[in-house]
Amino acid sequence: MIRQDIHAQNADPSKMPCRDCIYRDRDTMQIDGKTVQTGIMRATCKFFDGKRGNWKPNAVYFQNEPCPMYEWDETAERFWEEKK
Numbered sequence: 001m002i003r004q005d006i007h008a009q010n011a012d013p014s015k016m017p018c019r020d021c022i023y024r025d026r027d028t029m030q031i032d033g034k035t036v037q038t039g040i041m042r043a044t045c046k047f048f049d050g051k052r053g054n055w056k057p058n059a060v061y062f063q064n065e066p067c068p069m070y071e072w073d074e075t076a077e078r079f080w081e082e083k084k
């Protein structure tokens with residue numbers, strides 16, 4: 001028998017490179033009066049649209065590694081700075 005630890009892993013919107021990328025999905029949701037960036041937690045964005053297996057790279061989505069297609073959106077950076 002092979003034993004292996006299993007770890008659940010979810011996308012962390014505060015650490016993903018998508019949080020301030022111009023290609024991010026900009027959908028939001030109001031939870032308890034706060035705006036939550038739900039769009040960036042999706043497996044797709046304007047560049048990686050999910051068609052024919054074109055999903056966000058796992059390393060970007062799950063491990064917050066740099067994305068080869070990332071482009072900085074200055075307005076998003078300001079939004080996240082205000083949340084600190």
Ligand code: SF4
Nearest residue numbers: 018021024045067069
């Ligand atoms: S291009 Fe990369 S960094 Fe930008 S939203 Fe898509 S997956 Fe995230």
